[in-house]
Amino acid sequence: MPAAANPSLDPPATSDLRSAVYLDCAASTPTDPAVTAMMMDVQGRVCANSASVHRPGLRAAREVERARIRIAERLGCAPDRITFMSCATEANNFALKGAIWSPSRRGRHLVISAVEHPSVHEVASWLQSTGQATVTWVPVDKEGRVAPADVAGAIQPDTALVSVMHVNNEVGTIQPIAEIGALCRSRGVLFHTDACQSFLKVPIDLGALQVDLLTLNAHKVHGPKGVGAIYIRDGVTLAPLLHGGGHEQNVRSGTLNVAGIAGFGEAVVRYGLDESDRIGALRDGLVREILRRFDGARINSPATGAVCNIVNLAFPGHSGKQLFMDLDRSGVQVSASSACHSTKLTPSHVLLAMGFDDLAADEALRVSLGRFTTQTELDALLDSLAVLLRAAPGCLT
Secondary structure, X not given: OOOOOOXXXXXXXXXXXXXXXXXXXXOOOOOOHHHHHHHHHHHHHOOOOOOOOXXXXXXXXXXXXXXXXXXXXXXXXXXXXXXXXXXXXXXXXXXXXXXXXXXXXXXXXXXXXXXXXXXXXXXXXXXXXXXXXXXXXXXXOOOXXXXXXXXXXXXXXXXXXXEOOOEOOOOOEEOOHHHHXXXXXXXXXXXXXXXXXXXXXXXXXXXXXXXXXXXXXXXXXXXXXXXXXXXXXXXXXXXXXXXXXXXXXXXXXXXXXXXXXXHHHHHHHHOOOOHHHHHHHHHHHHHHXXXXXXXXXXXXXXXXXXXXXXXXXXXXXXXXXHHHHHHHHOOEEOEEOOEEEOXXXXXXXXXXXXXXXXXXXXXXXXXXXXXXXXXXXXXXXXXXXXXXXXXXXXXXX
């Protein structure tokens, strides 16, 4: 029987956000209706370019600065250290390419973890393949965690930048960013972390983490898509990707998406400090039910040191890709940790780096929760899995 719904774990009433059961919040979250309403209001009131100096332009600029202050407050930094971009992919590209292309760089060597998001992993690979950089890929252990000693061993005299994500997007592993940041600072090497999966879910103290560059986006925290940001520590200079009007203190030229940025700020203030505890309780309950109801089920995420909202799991003998598609047809949206490129199924590079073989990596499913996830939705997932696994060869139930 499914676990009984616990009203204390349910979020404020927003049950009409979607008709299906959406459990793919690590990919993108449903936009908070209050954020959407606020953005529509801004879009209706603010027509001007925020770089214009007339009164409508100043009104637009005020909306941008209000959002900048809201985000900076949650990071504990000065607002002028936040630069808005179109998305986290742009911010990650800027961090790596900007470090390599900067006239003040100390070399052309990058240190990248083996489990980075493609917007870091592929950028590093491209820089290396075009002869612009050399790259050392740092391995992870069976839980997907980077050892600071391995990072220290990979740093060379010409290392320009180290990039290790704060929380892994596939298995939820929290990386030892404070330790890595301290050793990079002691070596005089720039340190970048992609914090899209950790922002507002894991405490971020920029002073303690000692990061130089930190990537954020809005749509992982129930804000709009198409808005990202990067924290740049005072004194750090990177080559810009875009040249033009000198927007964002000459860091990122281009007319700002005022309504989207305002929505980002609104989403941040609406993401309560206690949300992680509620979401984590739901996730932990789901893991217990998976292990109780399905003999042989495997949890690929670490038992400790994982973010509150991601669980990567598998049912040995069952393709994660097939279960993903079958669940989608039943009205439950999760994701597979494998990516389908054309007609070829490529196992997750994250799970392979953790030591899984191709078959085990192909069995993975990722379930990820958000602010509006309910126990009822998780019960629907469990019931759907029970039906699908009973009907499939190699039944686990």
